[in-house]
Amino acid sequence: MLKIRRYSSTDSTFEASLHQLLAFEGAQDDKIDAVAADILKNVKTRGDNAVLEYTQRFDRVSADSLADLELPQARLAEALGSLPNDQREALKQAADRVRAYHEKQLMSSWNYTEADGTMLGQQVTALDRVGLYVPGGKAAYPSSVLMNAIPAKVAGVGELIMVVPTPGGEKNPLVLAAAAVCGVDRVFCIGGAQAVGALAYGTQTVPQVDKIVGPGNAYVAAAKRRVFGVVGIDMVAGPSEILVICDGKTNPDWVAMDLFSQSEHDELAQAILLSPDAAFLDQVEASINKLIQEMPRKDIIATSLQDRGALIQVRDLDEAASIANYISPEHLELSVEDPVALTKKIKHAGAIFMGRQTCESLGDYCAGPNHVLPTSRTARFSSPLGVYDFQKRSSLIMVSEAGAQNLGKIASTLAYGEGLQAHARSAEFRLKS
């Protein structure tokens, strides 16, 4: 019998308990940060050689040169060709759906002209070169390749460079096949903070990119935070989370398995269920204890549910929505009769899975939206990875002679107010009177 926290929103200590339940700042760990800083400094200074040494030390992969750790395109195509038919088809169908969805996100340039002929607008352009971090190890994720590469390609990024660690030399054919499906331009078998450093600063072999995206462990997250500014980064990813709101009328086995689908990621993953129906929470708990027996990853699931999970009784669905807004979960399942109405009350969530049919894993793989989502309450201020992360804007300002008269007076008044006389004089030079 698993020991999963049980709260009620009417408990006097509920607010404090919830606060403590959500507390997580792994990526801010000072020791991890210091290690990442040291690796970055070394890679910046010594380039290829440093990357080779770290790869040997951490991944037990030796190579004479970094070029030997690059995979040729033929190797990717071969991986795709060798897959069982159902896997190859599933990958391609998922890619097609993800592409179709992301094409709706493309931003365009715009401008407008004012009465005096002054034109204002924004010019939208794609990034030149992007680095994709794909986690390796036991759980290598081909779906991560799709979710990172496709939005970049849709945006029109010139070159996509993927890095993926291959501990002990083990390569995941599904990951390589996914790279082939997405048209990834180059693949290096490196990972960790050293791969982040290689992409951020460039080495003799790895070209410098403009932005690094993709999830990774705490060292990768720390390294990404440190190189932010030299290159762009998507977000600092924490452990995965799911919050399920259920009215008590969904099959409890379904809800239990949906919670598992988050908990199985790692011991730090967080799965929380909110329901106004106390008896339903009991049923889900029973389903959890029944279904966990058949799970190959049951140890991870058990640790995650016991350490970070919770079953919470709420007053009603309105209160559930307001708790969800505080939690700002990465994944939010609304397993209720009228998910459209409830969605309108949600302000902060990475992705909203609406209705009993919409389990999170459909979104993780193939529904279309991105599975790289803001974690650890960052949905308060950030968005799913999207095409917009691979495009950027330049302001356009073309002032007419008439416009310069009007704007010049305003600008010079304000500039003198700020003590910036050259700003003022520069505007005044354009005045005709």
Added chain:
Amino acid sequence: MLKIRRYSSTDSTFEASLHQLLAFEGAQDDKIDAVAADILKNVKTRGDNAVLEYTQRFDRVSADSLADLELPQARLAEALGSLPNDQREALKQAADRVRAYHEKQLMSSWNYTEADGTMLGQQVTALDRVGLYVPGGKAAYPSSVLMNAIPAKVAGVGELIMVVPTPGGEKNPLVLAAAAVCGVDRVFCIGGAQAVGALAYGTQTVPQVDKIVGPGNAYVAAAKRRVFGVVGIDMVAGPSEILVICDGKTNPDWVAMDLFSQSEHDELAQAILLSPDAAFLDQVEASINKLIQEMPRKDIIATSLQDRGALIQVRDLDEAASIANYISPEHLELSVEDPVALTKKIKHAGAIFMGRQTCESLGDYCAGPNHVLPTSRTARFSSPLGVYDFQKRSSLIMVSEAGAQNLGKIASTLAYGEGLQAHARSAEFRLKS
């Protein structure tokens, strides 16, 4: 006679010289980072008391409680009322223009329904609470208030909290007036890394925000990088830059003053001119030496131009565009006959000032576009501050029963491939056959 670097793109060492000219990583300074980290830790642990101590130490402002450092709304309205008419009108006109431009940036929710009834989309919402950092000291900038506050208000942010250091207790009435014009909700007279910490973690008096925006010094930049993840940040701002491309037919006095308008910001600011016309470079240099005499900030301008400025002869305007793309300047002036054609060749720039009439200072204050722009080559991957920085997206996925059959098979195939059995089973539970 100022000593300003003179290069030609035909020099064999040009590429290396340009690389060196642009090298700047101030915000990565380890000592500054350590000081900022210490301040943040202290503010996180000790809240108000820590902020009060740092404010006394760095700004020489004593107060019994942090509440005493908050300015009441009446104080802002009073500042606006006390301004000379021309300044008050200039502020209001600038605010109106900035608001009109930014309203064009508002994003909306969207969705589409597939043949089998599955609905996909994105729900767009505003951030709840935002912190605005406004630099203080000698050069307090009311225009920064407009540029940070207005996009947030247009986005629909619930509460805007401004922090502005007041060294020696000196308050800039234009800054307070600007806060009144923009409808800033609360103002605290605090600054530096301690203000960033107060906003990021919240204290007894300062509420926690969801995002911190606005430029600051190296300590502020380091603090912002460190709290990224706990809250959102806009960007890590470096020294200001201008790149002017001129065909040689603009009044050289105008171009010289436009370069000054960047150099006068601080000694580290960077002003660079590209022209195919060597004689024009000479004329601009002569104008610089003539006009600098009348500049109150001439010492700052001289240091900036001599340490970080350059006059560069290029082969033609096409080459100028490609050098501009490498530099990815914060501000780019295209002082040429056909700025529309040249703009199409620009891939990376914060803002493009098109045509001889469009001096940068018009954009800094009142043209409409934002003056918070990506510096230090970050225009390669980032955009001007905008309404989109105060909105975020949640993916919407509502799978129909029919959709769950199709998607469930794809998802379970891929999930088994990744060794995530709960993901697969969760999808399979929804299959009817």
